Amino acid sequence: MRSWTKYLNIIICVLIGTTFYLSRDSLHISTNLISFLPEGKNKEVFEIYSTFKTSKEVFVAIENFDKESLAKIKNIEEKFSSSGMLKLESNIAPNPNLIAYTKNNAFYLKELNPQSTATISERLQELHEKIMTNPYYTAIDLQDPLGYLKPNKQSIQLNIRDGHLALGDFGYLAVFSLNETFNTQEGYEKIYDMVHTELKGIEKVRVFSPAFYFVENANKIQDDVNFLIFLSTILLLILYIFIIKNISLLINTIFTLITSALLSFLLTSFIWNEVSIFVLAFGNAIGTLAIDYMFHYYFYGHYEGKKHFNTSVFYGFLTTFGGFFIFSFVDFPLIQQVCVFAMISLVLSYLQFVFIFPLIGFKKAQPFLKFHFSIPLPYRAIALLSLLGIIVSIPFLHVDTNIKNLDYQNVTLMQEEKFFKDNIKKEGYTPVLIEADSLEQLIARSNEIKNGFKNAMVPLSYFFDKAFYLQREKELVELDFARKKVQIEAEATRLGFRKDFFSNAYHENLLHPTYTPLDIKTLSSMGFDVVEKNGKYFTYGLVKSYEIDSLGKLNFAHSIDAKEIFFNSLQTIKHQLLLGGLLTVAFIISMLWLICRKTLALSASYVLLPTALILLLSLMGDFTIAHIFMLFIMMLFGIDYGIYMSSDDSFKDGTRSAILFSIVDTFAGFGVLVFSDIGALHSMGLVACVGSGAICLLLMGRKSF
Amino acid sequence: MFTLRIFFFLFLLGGALFANTPSQFKETRYSYALDKNISFEGFITFGEQNIVIEYSKPEAKVLTYFEEKLSIQDQNGFKMVDTTATPAIHYFFMIIKAIHDENSVLMDSFFDQKIEGKEAILTPKGVTAEILEEVRVKRNGKKLESLHVKIKNGDRITIEIVD
Known part of the structure; x- marks a missing residue:
């Protein structure tokens, strides 16, 4: 024995x-702490947010605003885009689908200012003078020559230098989103390798992505x-x-x-x-x-x-x-x-x-x-x-x-994150996940947050829901543009404008566009982040961190803050x-x-x-x-x-x-x-x-x- | 507003071609809306950090662009415009710089270029193509002779060097 x-x-x-x-x-080891949080709403919220392209964007900045720096950033943009892993995000050159949508719905997407005190005659006279004497070329908004509409104010302004995105006073900036198939741990690793290989040898470059943490x-x-x-x-x-x-x-x-x-x-x-x-x-x-x-x-x-x-x-x-x-x-x-x-x-x-x-x-x-x-x-x-x-x-x-x-304190990457956030002016903002039972409701709720929080930035609030559409339509009807158009034509001819020059102003198609509910595919084609999961719809926004406590009273908005999520868990x-x-x-x-x-x-x-x-x-x-x-x-x-x-x-x-x-x-x-x-x-x-x-x-x- | 800024900078673009010392220019704008030609005259100076445009006709006005800010000075006083709040201004300022700095990277981003004799024909692409029809730049060596801009709404701008 x-x-x-x-x-x-x-x-x-x-x-x-x-x-x-x-x-x-069949054995899998994970280094991601979040995946070991208790199951529940908090974890779900974090997981849904992580599927948005904005949660893993790659930022690259080249120091200085000169010819060489611009050539470098353009070269990087080309290389990264051709890798098939990343997609260049540029708000400077807006999405063609979004441009088309904006053109058709201009009267519903801008802020309406019906309180203008100037008469039609005064306004047209002003336009005439500008054309004749302005030191810079004056273009006339043929859709709204009386200036009833003005663009909505953006909380986070784009910083542009030489027709290119800029990162504060540092240099040119390029922002990339991850192609969908690369939003996995393996994908992050491939992107990380590709980015660092391509940037090797390039001087005065800074790069960051939340995906790099993974x-x-x-x-x-x-x-x-x-x-x-x-x-x-x-x-x-x-x-x-x-x-x-x-x-x-x-x-x-x-x-x-x-x-x-x-x-x-x-x-x-x-x-x-x-x-x-x-x-x-x-x-x-x-x-x-x-x-x-x-x-x-x-x-x-x-x-x-x-x-x-x-x-x-x-x-x-x-x-x-x-x-x-x-x-x-x-x-x-x-x-x-x-x-x-x-x-x-x-x-x-x-x-x-x-x-x-x-x-x-x-x-x-x-x-x-x-x-x-x-x-x-x-x-x-x-x-x-x-x-x-x-x-x-x-x-x-x-x-x-x-x-x-509890995690590894990646000080270097944290510094890079702060550097980019500070310069993009996103520091002090907390991401928020917005939830709804339908896309219509999601748009309404996005607008509710945009209007309820002073500096909130909610991309989906760009759009309007049916209730807003009906309200705006009513306001436009009350402004009686049919009568105004007749006056415009008469005054314009008197002032010397070309005949029928304003014939397309306040056109019926613009005043009463057909209301078409948006779907995820359309929104996605216009570059917006919306996901559907188990019959619920989600999008995201940014709310100033000091206002985040007020979010608690809205049961459809959840803050995406690791500290908050862990605390709630x-x-x-x-x-x-x-x-x-x-x-x-x-x-x-x-x-x-x-x-x-x-x-x-x-x-x-x-x-x-x-x-x-x-x-x-x-x-x-x-x-x-x-x-x-x-x-x-x-x-x-x-x-x-x-x-x-x-x-x-x-x-x-x-x-x-x-x-x-x-x-x-x-x-x-x-x-x-x-x-x-x-x-x-x-x-x-x-x-x-x-x-x-x-x-x-x-x-x-x-x-x- | 977007369109307005585009053309403002297209005008500046012309100015940028003049050189680093003050250059006298004559500008003729054809307004499709009024079916009229309007004439402007003045001087433009390209500094290291700024651009100064001094109009003498039809009214005396001075425009200065410095560190993303635009100041307009005339008989009514002084006005500052923060251009960082209006991305389009920066976007189209690129064109001026591109020509002044002979920055082909910038130009290639927004125009397809074709040379016909002394003239460079710039065909807008991307967002630029939404507004512009064509830009023609005529040079004599490095010196600009004229700039002609066709706008999609029927307006035309012609800038000629006087000296």
Whole structure:
């Protein structure tokens, strides 16, 4: 039996590894945090907005306004457009379909000013004088010679230099939209490569697109996670070589960790189509928690001979598992994935370390280091002071709900975004998604926002709905243009204008065009962003950020702000998070009471001190959901150590070493996350460092109960 | 308004051809609306940063274009127009600069060019074609002799160099 059980662990690893390899095509890792937000309106809103061409526009600017710069930007426009990936957007040369529509509906698209005090005679006289004496050529608006109409004011003015779009005083600007088929992660990558290849070697050029975040952040996150896994693995390997000193056990431990990581990833992938890359980084660290079980069994001699079941380890496993189990019910895919991954990983590692490793059998070696050092610590006072610290800190706790702070802080790209937004004068605006049951209603609502918010910019408000059409038609009828036309002709002839020169003024076709409801195809051909999803119609607008709160009263407009969306998502699961937190705390208290009643102050201090220190950390800055989540995990770690230390065996040399190595190991596993550039992982690493440090300090103390 | 600005700058275009020192010009506009010819006379100067047009006939007026702002000065006083609020002005200002700077990139964006003897015939394309029918530029070497603009509404503008 011994001959094959020796390889049992490796056999399991090979089997799982083979399954993993065969299933590799169906496994998808995602670096996009938004896709792991709770399902619901907020996420839907964000996803719909991301399908609009305006959400992923590519901006290119060439410095200076000279011949060379213009030639460069024109060349770039040509190259990008001919790539088939991007389409040049130019409001300077309006869309031909839009021009035609505007011509036919001019009297309904412009602002009507019926209060003109000038008489027909005075107005025509003025035109006559302008033609004769104006230093610049005067063209007459033959449709509206009396000037009843004026163009609607635009909130964001186009900046034009030399007949080309300009970016403030910087230089020429070109704006491109993504061709529909390229609005995917793969598409963004192809566009990113094409853009950077084409711009290579061109001096004084600046480029930005929101799509670049998806490419650069994904690469950065991928590199960051790979680095963390590598660093953590190296650190742990060094640590294990020093601690375990048994090469066979070390190899088996590595196989166990690989097996549990692969199986956890496989099973998590069966539940979710995409697994967040953050889960991988976190999952790697979870392995260091599972290895604690091995330390205890190894140093306590379970792998050398038959011993009674180690209840401390079981309770430690149970509390950690229980904590993740409670949080797995929170309706937040990212948290759920982490919890499910951790639970599978913990169960598998526990089963292998507790039931398979004793079958294989390993000889215990003395570690290089032994921990005899201890300092007297008043655990009761520590527990009480920590409790006080927690009570004092909680009211000052401010939760940062900006999801961007959980993501990789791509400072370079953020600077480019700000540069373009500042110069296009779009800084200070928040995108808004407008929703309606019909296109007619969507146009009406777009106009409602345009009129209700002083500086709002809503492209679809260019159009009018049936109600507006009827109202404007009534106003035009009241102006009695038929009578005015007769007067115009008479006055014009008197003043010397050519006969019938104004015959097309205020023409019936313009005063009463046929009202034709617009459809998505027509709007799209005119360059407007409208989508239909499940019978609902959506478009977008820009509203000044300081006015965004007033948007709340309109149930058809949703702000597209990562911070807002994450905040709203959190609001929808707030009660679940609160319940999860309370249940975890209740679970920890019950475990303390049930298992560590005799050593309550000592064991409780392992939970209270890390919690207090972590909460005090919150006074130095904002706390994200990653901090909070890791806080609960550190509380669960803490209770593990409280349980281990409550055992009478805790002062035995092997157990003490196992406990201390465990925390050093946890520090190496989770602590390395502090080196991450990704907000969520860095926060978790920071919390882990503080928590592990606190536990480490407590482990140095003497038993004082 | 759009059309008006286009022609204002077409006029300036003519002025731009004169050179960097003040040049005297004579402009004849044919107004289809009035079936009349109207004559203007004046001087134009192209500076490093600005363009100054001084009219002497039929009325004394000075137009200055500087950093996207247009100022008009006459017997009634001084008036400033912020051209950044009117994209078309910038758009058509391109034409003036294009000729002055001999910027073929700009010209090619808005016109197809054909040379017939001393004359360059510019056929508008894109948005320009909505308004203009044809532009003829006659040069003697680098020096402009005349500029003739046909507008789609029947109006005509002819600019001739006096000196």
